[in-house]
Amino acid sequence: MxxxxxxxxxxxxxAMLGLSTPVAPERNCIFMIHPQITSAVFESREGKIVFPNxxxxxxxxxxxxxxxxxxxxxxxxxxxxxxxxGRGDEGSxxxxxxxxxxxxxxxxxFGDGNRDxxxxxxxxxxxxxxxxxxxxxFSGLCGSPCRDGSQAE
Numbered sequence: 001m002x003x004x005x006x007x008x009x010x011x012x013x014x015a016m017l018g019l020s021t022p023v024a025p026e027r028n029c030i031f032m033i034h035p036q037i038t039s040a041v042f043e044s045r046e047g048k049i050v051f052p053n054x055x056x057x058x059x060x061x062x063x064x065x066x067x068x069x070x071x072x073x074x075x076x077x078x079x080x081x082x083x084x085x086g087r088g089d090e091g092s093x094x095x096x097x098x099x100x101x102x103x104x105x106x107x108x109x110f111g112d113g114n115r116d117x118x119x120x121x122x123x124x125x126x127x128x129x130x131x132x133x134x135x136x137x138f139s140g141l142c143g144s145p146c147r148d149g150s151q152a153e
Contacts, residue, residue: 004071004083005034006050006093007105012041014104015050017083019062019071029060029073046102049095052077069108 004017013034020028031050033042041047052075060073068086075081078097085091085108094103 003109004085004093005107005109006083008041008044008046009104011105013037014041014046016109017071019060023062023064025062027060027062028057029071030057046104049075049077049079049102052079 002019002021004019005013006015006017008014013036015034015037016032018030018032033051037047042051056076058073058075060071063070068084068091071081071083071085073081075095079095080097081093081095083091083093083106085106089108091106092103093106094101
């Protein structure tokens with residue numbers, strides 16, 4: 001999981017949380033403005049907490065759990081963020097400062113990002129990085145003599 005989308009409690013797009021690779025217990029993360037954010041959401045309470053002054057890279061804790069993944073970090077204004085993503089790539093986020101709490105929905109935009117590790121998901125197994133795959137779907141359309149020496153019709 002390298003990208004998590006954060007939304008307000010009402011479901012409005014707010015931010016994208018980018019996580020550094022490789023997947024490790026200690027990673028770096030940074031908030032990016034979601035391309036579909038509205039000015040009202042940017043100026044909202046959630047927007048001011050998520051985007052306090054300037055983009056900053058935060059050290060964060062990343063842990064895979066039985067139910068999904070947890071990400072936790074503290075921003076430059078002291079807000080403690082906790083993001084929980086379930087097995088279905090959906091979850092929630094919470095930011096806490098003393099007794100003040102704000103939160104919303106979250107989802108992993110690109111799944112868990114571990115398609116080339118462990119058990120394959122879906123119908124096609126992963127291709128190792130050092131293997132070249134050639135698709136011969138259009139080999140019958142050659143204009144020059146084909147492999148058997150005959151001309152294509």
